Amino acid sequence: MKNMEIIDTQLIQLLIPGLSKLVPLGRGGQKIVYRGLHQKFGYVVIKLVSNLQPDRRVQREIELAIACSIPNTAKLYDWGIKKHGENTYMYIIEEFIDGVTLRQELRRSKSLPVKTVINLLEALLDITIAMEKEGIVHRDIKPENIMVCRDGTFKLLDFGIARHLAKTSITPTEAPFGPHTAGYAAPEQFRNLKKEVDIRADLFAIGVVAYECLSGVHPFAEGARDCLDILSRTEYLVPPLLVIPEDLDNKLANFINILMSKYPSRRPPSAVVAKKWFDSIKSSIVII
Amino acid sequence: MELYLQFGYGMMGLCRHFIERWKGGTVILSPRDLTGEQIQRLGKEIIERGGRTLVDPQFYDPRSTHYRLIDHDYWPGDFNTNMLSERSAVVDLLRRLLRLNEDACADRFIVPGLYCNHVNDLWLIIQDTLIAESARVVTDRPRIATVCLSGEVLRLEDQIEIIINAAEKWDVSGVYIVPEHPRNQYLVEDPVWVGNLLILCSGLKLQEKEVIVGYSNHQMLCMATARVDAIASGTWLNVRSFTTDKFHEVEPGEISRRAIWYYCPQAFSEYKVPFLDMAYRFGILELLRPEASLGSNYADILFSGVQPTSTDYSESKSFRHYLQCLHEQSLLVSRRTYRETFDVYHSMLNDAESLLKNLRQHGVYGQDRDFGKIVDVNRSALAALDHARGFVLERVW
Numbered sequence: 001m002k003n004m005e006i007i008d009t010q011l012i013q014l015l016i017p018g019l020s021k022l023v024p025l026g027r028g029g030q031k032i033v034y035r036g037l038h039q040k041f042g043y044v045v046i047k048l049v050s051n052l053q054p055d056r057r058v059q060r061e062i063e064l065a066i067a068c069s070i071p072n073t074a075k076l077y078d079w080g081i082k083k084h085g086e087n088t089y090m091y092i093i094e095e096f097i098d099g100v101t102l103r104q105e106l107r108r109s110k111s112l113p114v115k116t117v118i119n120l121l122e123a124l125l126d127i128t129i130a131m132e133k134e135g136i137v138h139r140d141i142k143p144e145n146i147m148v149c150r151d152g153t154f155k156l157l158d159f160g161i162a163r164h165l166a167k168t169s170i171t172p173t174e175a176p177f178g179p180h181t182a183g184y185a186a187p188e189q190f191r192n193l194k195k196e197v198d199i200r201a202d203l204f205a206i207g208v209v210a211y212e213c214l215s216g217v218h219p220f221a222e223g224a225r226d227c228l229d230i231l232s233r234t235e236y237l238v239p240p241l242l243v244i245p246e247d248l249d250n251k252l253a254n255f256i257n258i259l260m261s262k263y264p265s266r267r268p269p270s271a272v273v274a275k276k277w278f279d280s281i282k283s284s285i286v287i288i
Numbered sequence: 289m290e291l292y293l294q295f296g297y298g299m300m301g302l303c304r305h306f307i308e309r310w311k312g313g314t315v316i317l318s319p320r321d322l323t324g325e326q327i328q329r330l331g332k333e334i335i336e337r338g339g340r341t342l343v344d345p346q347f348y349d350p351r352s353t354h355y356r357l358i359d360h361d362y363w364p365g366d367f368n369t370n371m372l373s374e375r376s377a378v379v380d381l382l383r384r385l386l387r388l389n390e391d392a393c394a395d396r397f398i399v400p401g402l403y404c405n406h407v408n409d410l411w412l413i414i415q416d417t418l419i420a421e422s423a424r425v426v427t428d429r430p431r432i433a434t435v436c437l438s439g440e441v442l443r444l445e446d447q448i449e450i451i452i453n454a455a456e457k458w459d460v461s462g463v464y465i466v467p468e469h470p471r472n473q474y475l476v477e478d479p480v481w482v483g484n485l486l487i488l489c490s491g492l493k494l495q496e497k498e499v500i501v502g503y504s505n506h507q508m509l510c511m512a513t514a515r516v517d518a519i520a521s522g523t524w525l526n527v528r529s530f531t532t533d534k535f536h537e538v539e540p541g542e543i544s545r546r547a548i549w550y551y552c553p554q555a556f557s558e559y560k561v562p563f564l565d566m567a568y569r570f571g572i573l574e575l576l577r578p579e580a581s582l583g584s585n586y587a588d589i590l591f592s593g594v595q596p597t598s599t600d601y602s603e604s605k606s607f608r609h610y611l612q613c614l615h616e617q618s619l620l621v622s623r624r625t626y627r628e629t630f631d632v633y634h635s636m637l638n639d640a641e642s643l644l645k646n647l648r649q650h651g652v653y654g655q656d657r658d659f660g661k662i663v664d665v666n667r668s669a670l671a672a673l674d675h676a677r678g679f680v681l682e683r684v685w
Contacts, residue, residue, distance in 0.1 A: 196453055254679050265452045265491045266676055277683055 207259025
C-alpha cells in the first residue's frame with residue numbers, strides 16, 4: 001500500500017521548482033489548491049492531485065484547457081505528472097486572477113445592482129458562446145467559480161467537471177446522478193440524462209446565478225431542508241418573477257426565468273440565441 | 289395555417305370539389321377507407337386539380353384486423369414487435385409504403401408510427417428505428433414522422449417534453465401528430481390536454497419542423513398560436529377526432545341515426561337544424577349566418593327567410609359548409625407575429641362567448657357541440673402556452 005504523503009509547501013516546491021510565496025487556497029477531495037509566485041509566469045494558482053488513482057476529471061480539465069481557448073477563463077500555463085517516492089501527482093499551473101469570488105462578493109453585499117448583473121450576464125453568455133463553439137459544457141457555473149476581478153470584469157473558473165460533448169463521459173451511464181452542484185445544476189444534468197446535457201444546462205446555471213445576484217436569495221435553496229430538497233425544488237418550483245425597478249416591461253426578469261426553465265426545450269436553444277435575446281433586452285433596461 | 293382534408297368515408301367527391309375550388313390544398317389519404325386502386329386513382333385526380341396528397345399509414349396498431357387496412361400490400365400479415373428489430377422487415381414495410389405513396393403521387397412521405405400510451409424507451413427505440421430506416425429507403429421526398437399519442441400521454445407535461453427532446457434528433461422535416469381525444473370527446477373539455485398539445489406543437493415548430501395536427505375539428509384553430517402548419521379535418525366525427533376504436537373494428541357500414549348539423553363559425557358551435565328554428569322564431573337567425581368573407585354559400589338556404597327545417601339543407605351541404613368555413617378560419621387566424629395571432633384568436637373566443645350567451649338566452653343550444661364550455665378550456669390552454677413559450681415565440685415566429 002502506498003504511503004500517503006502530506007502535501008505542503010515544501011513538497012510542492014520540490015515537485016514544481018520555481019515557485020515561492022505559496023499560500024493555500026483550498027482543498028477538495030484529493031485536490032489541493034495553492035496560490036504562489038512562479039518565476040516565469042508571475043502569480044499563479046497551482047492545483048495538485050495526489051494521483052493514487054488517476055483523476056480523470058483533472059485530466060479532463062487539462063485536456064479541455066489545452067484544446068480550447070475560451071475567453072475570460074484562467075489561462076493554463078503548465079501541467080504535468082511528477083513522481084515522488086511511491087506517489088504520483090498531477091498538477092496544473094494556471095493564471096492567478098486577482099479579485100474575489102462572486103460568492104465572497106454576495107456575502108459582503110447580499111445582492112448586486114442591476115448594472116453589475118447585466119455585465120455579469122454579458123460576460124457569462126460570451127463565455128458560453130465560446131464553449132458552445134468548442135462543444136464544451138461547463139456544468140459547474142456557480143458564484144464560487146466566478147471571479148470578480150479588480151477591474152470589475154468577470155472570469156469563469158474550474159472546468160473540472162466540464163464535459164466535452166464529443167468525448168466519452170466519465171460518469172457511468174447507469175449512475176443515478178451526474179456530477180453537479182445542487183441548486184445550480186439543471187434537472188437533466190443532475191439526473192445524468194447525458195443525451196440531454198448540452199449548453200442549455202449552463203444557461204440554466206447562469207439564470208440561477210443572475211437571479212441570486214439580483215434578489216440576494218437562491219431561488220431553489222432558500223428554505224430548503226437539505227440537498228435532496230434543493231434538487232427536488234429545482235424540478236418542480238417555478239421561481240417568482242423578479243421585480244426589478246429598472247426593468248419596466250419585465251423583459252429581463254422573464255429572460256432570467258426562461259433560462260431557469262425546468263425543461264431544456266423551453267430555454268434558449270443555444271448560447272448564441274440567448275445572447276441575441278439578451279442584447280435586445282439590455283437596451284430596454286433603464287439605469288438611472 | 290392551412291386546412292388539410294382528412295380523408296374519411298364518402299369524401300371522394302368532396303375532395304375533388306374543394307381542391308378545385310381552393311385551387312390547391314392537400315388531402316391526407318386513408319388506407320382504412322380506400323383500396324390501393326382507389327388511392328392511386330384519387331391521388332392522380334387530386335394532383336390534376338392542382339392539389340397535393342399525403343398517405344397516412346395508420347400503423348397505430350399493427351395488430352389491427354380492420355378489413356381494409358389488412359388488405360393493403362404494406363400491412364404485415366402477422367405482426368409481433370420482434371419484426372421491428374429485424375431490419376429487413378422494417379425495410380420491407382417502408383418499401384411497400386413507398387410504393388403506395390408513389391401511386392398516390394404523394395410529395396412527402398409519412399413515416400409510420402405506433403400508438404403511444406407511455407413515452408418510454410421501447411416506444412422511442414421503435415420510433416427511432418422507423419425514422420432511421422425511412423431515411424435509407426425514402427430518398428426522393430421529405431419525410432414526416434407520425435406521433436400518435438394517447439389521451440393520457442397528452443395530459444403529462446413530462447412525457448410531452450421527452451418527445452420534444454427526442455425529436456431534436458429525428459432526421460425528418462416534419463411531424464404528423466395524431467392526438468387521441470380523451471374519453472371519446474369530440475370537443476375536448478380538458479385544458480391540460482389542449483395546453484400540452486399546444487406546447488408539443490410549438491416545441492416541434494421551434495425545431496423548424498413542419499407540424500400537421502391530424503383528425504382535427506374547429507377547436508384546433510387554436511393551434512395557429514403554436515404556429516402549426518396545418519390541421520386536418522373532414523366530414524364525419526371519426527375524422528374530426530381520433531380514437532383507436534375506429535382502427536380496430538370493422539366499419540358497420542352506414543351510420544344509422546344521424547342528425548344534420550349546422551356550423552356557426554362565429555360561435556365555434558354546431559347546431560342541429562331544429563335549434564335554428566328556435567333562432568328563427570326569436571328573430572335572431574341572422575346572428576348565426578356566416579360572414580360573407582368565409583365564402584360559404586352552402587348554407588344560404590337556411591337563411592332564405594323560411595323555417596330552417598323546411599329547407600333541404602342536406603348532410604352534404606353541412607359538410608361542405610363546415611370545411612369551407614374551417615378553411616377560411618384557419619387562414620384568418622394565422623398572423624404575422626405570435627402576439628397578433630394570440631390576440632386575434634382570443635378576440636374570436638371573446639366574440640363567440642358573447643354570441644353564445646345571447647343564443648342560449650333564446651333557447652338556441654349546440655348541445656354536445658356547443659362551444660360554450662370549451663371557450664374557457666381553450667383560454668386556459670392558451671395561458672399555458674403563453675407561460676411556457678410566450679417569451680420565446682415572440683422572438684422566434
